[in-house]
Amino acid sequence: MGLLLLVLFPAGAAAVAYFVRSARLRLGLLVGTALLHLASTARLWADPVGPELGGWLAVDALGLLVLTLVSVLFLVVAVYAVGFLRTEPPRGGRVFVSGLLGFLAAATLVAVSHHLALLWVGMETTTLSLAPLIYHRHDRRSLEAVWKYLLLSSVGIALALFGTFFLAAAQTSGRPLLLEDLIAGGARLQPALLRTAFTFLLVGYGTKMGLAPLHAWKPDTYGEAPSLVAGLMAGGLTSCAFLGVARITQVTMAAGQAAFVQPLFLAFGMVSLVVAAAFMIGQPDLKRLLAYSSVEHMGLLVLGLGLGGVGPYGTVLHLVNNGLTKGVMFLAVGNVVLVTGAATREAARGILRRLPVSGVLLLLGLFAVTGSPPFGLFLSEFIILKAAIAQGHLMIALTVVALLAVIFVGMGAVVLDVIYSPSEVPTRGAGESLLLVAGPAVLLLAVLVLGLYVPPPLNRVLLAAARGLGVTP
Amino acid sequence: MSGLHELLLLCVVLTNFWVLGTTRLSSTIRATAIQGALLAGLPIALHPGWSLHTVGLAAGTFAVKALLLPAFLSWAIREAAVRREIEPLIGFSASMVLGAVAVALSFGIAQRIPLQESNSSLLIPVALATVMVGLLVLTTRNKALTQVVGYLLLENGIYVFGLSQAERVPFLVELGVLLDIFVGIFIMGIVVFHINRAFDSLDSTRLSELKD
Amino acid sequence: MTLGPLLSLLLVLAVAPVLPGIATRTRAFLTGRRGAPVLQLYRDLAKLLRKNVIYSRTTTPVFRLGPIVSLVSILVAATLLPLDGHTALFGFSGDLVAFTGLLGLGRFALVLAGLDTGSSFEGMGASREVTVSAFAEPALLLGLTVLVLATGELSLAGMLGEQLAAAWARTLPSLVLAAAALFMVALAETSRVPVDDPATHLELTMIHEVIILDHSGPELAMILYGQALKLALFGVLVVSAVVPRALLPSGMAALALLGGLVLIAAAVGVVESSMARLRLNRVPQFLVAAGALAVFAVILLLR
Numbered sequence: 001m002g003l004l005l006l007v008l009f010p011a012g013a014a015a016v017a018y019f020v021r022s023a024r025l026r027l028g029l030l031v032g033t034a035l036l037h038l039a040s041t042a043r044l045w046a047d048p049v050g051p052e053l054g055g056w057l058a059v060d061a062l063g064l065l066v067l068t069l070v071s072v073l074f075l076v077v078a079v080y081a082v083g084f085l086r087t088e089p090p091r092g093g094r095v096f097v098s099g100l101l102g103f104l105a106a107a108t109l110v111a112v113s114h115h116l117a118l119l120w121v122g123m124e125t126t127t128l129s130l131a132p133l134i135y136h137r138h139d140r141r142s143l144e145a146v147w148k149y150l151l152l153s154s155v156g157i158a159l160a161l162f163g164t165f166f167l168a169a170a171q172t173s174g175r176p177l178l179l180e181d182l183i184a185g186g187a188r189l190q191p192a193l194l195r196t197a198f199t200f201l202l203v204g205y206g207t208k209m210g211l212a213p214l215h216a217w218k219p220d221t222y223g224e225a226p227s228l229v230a231g232l233m234a235g236g237l238t239s240c241a242f243l244g245v246a247r248i249t250q251v252t253m254a255a256g257q258a259a260f261v262q263p264l265f266l267a268f269g270m271v272s273l274v275v276a277a278a279f280m281i282g283q284p285d286l287k288r289l290l291a292y293s294s295v296e297h298m299g300l301l302v303l304g305l306g307l308g309g310v311g312p313y314g315t316v317l318h319l320v321n322n323g324l325t326k327g328v329m330f331l332a333v334g335n336v337v338l339v340t341g342a343a344t345r346e347a348a349r350g351i352l353r354r355l356p357v358s359g360v361l362l363l364l365g366l367f368a369v370t371g372s373p374p375f376g377l378f379l380s381e382f383i384i385l386k387a388a389i390a391q392g393h394l395m396i397a398l399t400v401v402a403l404l405a406v407i408f409v410g411m412g413a414v415v416l417d418v419i420y421s422p423s424e425v426p427t428r429g430a431g432e433s434l435l436l437v438a439g440p441a442v443l444l445l446a447v448l449v450l451g452l453y454v455p456p457p458l459n460r461v462l463l464a465a466a467r468g469l470g471v472t473p
Numbered sequence: 474m475s476g477l478h479e480l481l482l483l484c485v486v487l488t489n490f491w492v493l494g495t496t497r498l499s500s501t502i503r504a505t506a507i508q509g510a511l512l513a514g515l516p517i518a519l520h521p522g523w524s525l526h527t528v529g530l531a532a533g534t535f536a537v538k539a540l541l542l543p544a545f546l547s548w549a550i551r552e553a554a555v556r557r558e559i560e561p562l563i564g565f566s567a568s569m570v571l572g573a574v575a576v577a578l579s580f581g582i583a584q585r586i587p588l589q590e591s592n593s594s595l596l597i598p599v600a601l602a603t604v605m606v607g608l609l610v611l612t613t614r615n616k617a618l619t620q621v622v623g624y625l626l627l628e629n630g631i632y633v634f635g636l637s638q639a640e641r642v643p644f645l646v647e648l649g650v651l652l653d654i655f656v657g658i659f660i661m662g663i664v665v666f667h668i669n670r671a672f673d674s675l676d677s678t679r680l681s682e683l684k685d
Numbered sequence: 686m687t688l689g690p691l692l693s694l695l696l697v698l699a700v701a702p703v704l705p706g707i708a709t710r711t712r713a714f715l716t717g718r719r720g721a722p723v724l725q726l727y728r729d730l731a732k733l734l735r736k737n738v739i740y741s742r743t744t745t746p747v748f749r750l751g752p753i754v755s756l757v758s759i760l761v762a763a764t765l766l767p768l769d770g771h772t773a774l775f776g777f778s779g780d781l782v783a784f785t786g787l788l789g790l791g792r793f794a795l796v797l798a799g800l801d802t803g804s805s806f807e808g809m810g811a812s813r814e815v816t817v818s819a820f821a822e823p824a825l826l827l828g829l830t831v832l833v834l835a836t837g838e839l840s841l842a843g844m845l846g847e848q849l850a851a852a853w854a855r856t857l858p859s860l861v862l863a864a865a866a867l868f869m870v871a872l873a874e875t876s877r878v879p880v881d882d883p884a885t886h887l888e889l890t891m892i893h894e895v896i897i898l899d900h901s902g903p904e905l906a907m908i909l910y911g912q913a914l915k916l917a918l919f920g921v922l923v924v925s926a927v928v929p930r931a932l933l934p935s936g937m938a939a940l941a942l943l944g945g946l947v948l949i950a951a952a953v954g955v956v957e958s959s960m961a962r963l964r965l966n967r968v969p970q971f972l973v974a975a976g977a978l979a980v981f982a983v984i985l986l987l988r
Binding site: 138141144145151155165168169223279 | 586587604608611617620627628634638646649650656657660661667668672680683685
């Protein structure tokens with residue numbers, strides 16, 4: 001019952017929040033649910049539960065990682081939202097809080113679902129629950145952003161459903177679409193149908209991840225949504241989408257189709273990196289810049305999967321680091337927007353003087369997100385590069401290093417300009433309340449710690465997750 | 474009853490052509506309503522026996538695809554001044570020709586997929602054809618509402634494909650899928666309504682402010 | 686030359702003028718009027734035959750040839766169809782192309798006659814007519830292709846005769862679709878709504894009517910009779926595709942044919958009363974849709 005409750009509780013809270021009148025009560029419900037969710041997730045680490053509902057819901061290493069990441073990120077975002085909704089009153093706030101809680105419920109469903117069609121239902125629900133949040137400002141630009149998001153995401157999810165049905169057709173034994181049975185019966189899966197299923201699922205869930213060339217919705221959506229929503233999407237939604245890709249990877253690896261799967265991953269990974277690097281140069285808008293950074297990191301994730309060897313370990317470590325770092329960056333940019341009104345280079349100049357803490361967070365976050373030591377992303381990117389060299393893909397390793405350098409220069413130019421240049425633009429008022437900086441600061445600290453030392457329990461889970469994603473001997 | 478499901482599937486393809494060829498927005502909505510009704514009849518035609526599974530699925534599909542969604546989409550465009558589709562990206566005649574090509578392709582592909590049903594029944598080819606026509610409408614039309622209709626066709630095609638795997642995909646999941654699609658189109662309809670209000674037109678080529 | 690086909694040809698020739706009358710009467714009835722009598726075209730033809738012919742000073746012998754060629758070509762085309770359900774008077778393998786060509790010849794002759802008058806209305810009508818037929822002919826051939834694939838025969842007599850009856854049960858969905866496509870082509874070829882409105886008096890909206898504006902007397906009678914015969918021939922095509930007349934005894938087959946023709950004419954009337962004429966740039970789309978239906982029928986046969 002525990003896992004089912006973990007899904008249903010935020011869903012129920014979402015429904016309740018829609019009808020509660022008092023804003024204070026709503027925010028309390030938001031933070032309270034987030035705290036409870038994190039506490040329950042922490043308990044799962046110490047005291048794992050077995051499968052429920054006939055194996056449909058279960059927690060394995062990968063699922064636990066994504067669940068924890070989403071839970072931590074959500075708590076930080078919830079605390080930030082309290083500060084955010086105070087300074088920028090939205091249209092009632094009901095839809096906002098309900099949407100956030102609905103996302104939490106759906107993301108939990110994705111993380112704990114071992115029935116691949118149920119996972120699809122969860123993915124679709126995450127897509128839909130965030131749509132009203134993107135349209136928060138109710139102006140033309142956000143309308144255009146939410147329209148593109150809905151259309152592209154829905155097509156992607158539809159193709160993923162198509163792939164799921166192909167997978168069901170490929171299965172000849174065992175309970176249909178149940179992860180354990182798919183992996184156990186891997187050798188008996190019909191190869192042609194499995195490959196078709198994989199392709200559709202990669203394209204479908206890849207659209208949700210934001211892999212190039214399926215990333216067109218990302219810059220517009222991250223650019224127009226409120227920063228905390230964009231941060232939740234960049235850290236939480238992409239991780240859930242990655243989990244979808246990871247599940248089908250587990251199945252195809254168990255079925256011995258690594259030779260078909262890995263080149264696809266390499267291709268998508270490299271294209272994503274190239275596209276990200278190309279569009280980051282000269283990008284004036286901070287949030288769109290971060291969107292392309294998200295594309296880059298998604299590319300690195302699938303690159304790790306495609307390299308084999310120690311690559312998957314790097315991928316899962318990168319998943320955790322990326323989620324936390326995106327949280328820092330988007331929330332820091334959110335503070336900038338609250339004060340200056342826009343996230344562009346011109347509007348946000350000289351932010352270090354006006355918002356010292358956020359400015360420092362932005363600066364350190366820049367180093368973190370571009371993969372500089374001693375932050376966590378450096379370690380995971382290093383592991384992925386090591387895998388590339390070990391597997392003999394020397395050209396790929398060199399290209400990746402070059403692209404990462406380009407990205408560093410591109411991003412650095414914009415962010416450093418924003419932080420340091422002097423400006424005469426008047427500020428809009430709000431200072432830096434504790435609520436708005438505490439969360440990102442904690443996340444940044446976590447990323448720093450992870451760069452220096454991976455605690456053994458986390459390492460065990462990472463290794464277990466990577467094992468399922470690698471080639472079975 | 475064995476001939477009934479073939480007849481239903483043939484009519485589904487005819488409704489696809491109807492959507493491709495019509496210029497009036499209300500006509501496209503009517504075509505999807507009729508397609509929804511046809512799809513609702515499919516589970517009963519495929520598995521004669523009136524079990525709870527088939528009747529429930531048929532009733533749910535009919536309610537959502539033939540009644541609720543078309544009514545909702547009509548509501549979304551009720552304030553729209555222009556109810557006709559302007560010349561799409563590739564022209565109406567070319568769309569029709571491409572639709573015929575898509576049907577031919579899907580019959581050809583269906584022969585090659587190693588699924589037990591593909592050789593004898595029409596389910597797989599019609600599913601693939603509807604998916605392709607849905608993608609065609611989605612990518613080549615200018616009006617936001619027609620794009621939503623294209624998405625609906627895409628989902629209908631996947632639904633037909635799912636029916637061919639009926640034994641493997643349990644009832645609860647089909648209901649969940651139906652519900653998700655309903656909510657998805659619901660939200661899209663609301664956005665279409667807002668687009669009409671903000672831009673005073675349903676022309677999605679006006680949504681071009683955000684770019685790099 | 687056997688008796689059966691000859692008799693049925695004579696029957697169709699005699700009955701043809703009734704069909705436009707039925708169409709007009711049905712249309713009038715559905716729009717709340719009484720309409721002209723069903724046998725009106727016979728009276729019109731008789732009246733026209735008694736009248737003189739007037740030739741415009743700008744015309745040449747081409748103008749006089751037009752109606753003659755058009756009527757003769759339609760008559761020859763009629764001999765290619767298996768009107769009794771089994772054999773045609775002069776059928777041969779591959780005569781479906783000849784059939785299409787003869788219809789085209791007739792139309793071409795009328796168009797030339799129209800151009801010959803030097804009037805701008807008729808020139809406009811000529812260009813429209815040729816455009817419509819450029820789209821109608823592929824659709825017609827595609828519809829006939831369905832019949833070719835269903836029966837494996839290349840002659841019209843074979844396609845619409847015994848072999849079709851043998852293949853009928855197996856290929857019925859495709860045949861229905863092909864019949865629908867052929868019906869749409871028939872509407873275009875006989876200049877009916879939604880392609881052309883025969884009841885309009887505004888020359889700028891006409892396609893076929895305006896070409897024959899300058900004809901008079903017996904020549905006009907020839908053209909009107911040719912039109913009616915064309916409608917009958919297409920009606921035979923559509924009816925033969927869906928009704929396996931070869932299985933019926935000859936008396937029943939003839940009755941079935943007549944009944945089917947009446948039904949087709951009534952259907953034309955229903956379509957005319959329920960739709961408006963399409964805008965000119967939508968007419969090609971209409972015919973492409975007919976072609977798409979035929980292609981779909983072909984796909985169903987090939988799988």
